[in-house]
Amino acid sequence: PSQHFFYDSQYLLENGEKRTNQMLYISITCxxxxxxxxxxxxxxxxxxxxxxxxNISTNNIFxxxxxxxxxxxxxxxxxxxxxxxxEEK
Incomplete structure (x- = not known):
């Protein structure tokens, strides 16, 4: 639920840009x-x-x-x- 989605709307963004509640979090393991x-x-x-x-702002892609x-x-x-x-030894 949106009330459990916490994020900083400006963390490390440049030029005063902001994130919205459309933020997408991607975690890659490799x-x-x-x-x-x-x-x-x-x-x-x-x-x-x-x-x-x-149609998601790049500001919202983490x-x-x-x-x-x-x-x-x-x-x-x-x-x-x-x-x-x-290498196991």
Whole structure:
């Protein structure tokens, strides 16, 4: 419910811009290894595409990227598929 949705309408926005109650929070979990430039391009492209196709202001698109080391992933069967067996020791 909207009464349980808390956000700062101006946090880190430039030029006095504000967010509205249409704020969209996106959390991405991925492996490590992307450059800062790649991350900036990702944020920009997500914001632009959502703004264009969903008519949401880029001010309302909040993105976090959570990089998780490969040993913290299992793609099924209880196996850490991304871990080299030689690294386990």
């Amino acid at each position: 492996g490590q290894g992307r450059t800062i430039q790649q991350k900036k391009k990702l944020y920009q492209s997500i914001a632009e595409e959502l703004s264009t196709h969903l 993105i976090t990227l959570n990089e998780t080391p490969l040993e913290n992933w299992s793609f099924g069967q209880g196996i850490a598929q991304m871990v080299n067996p030689k």
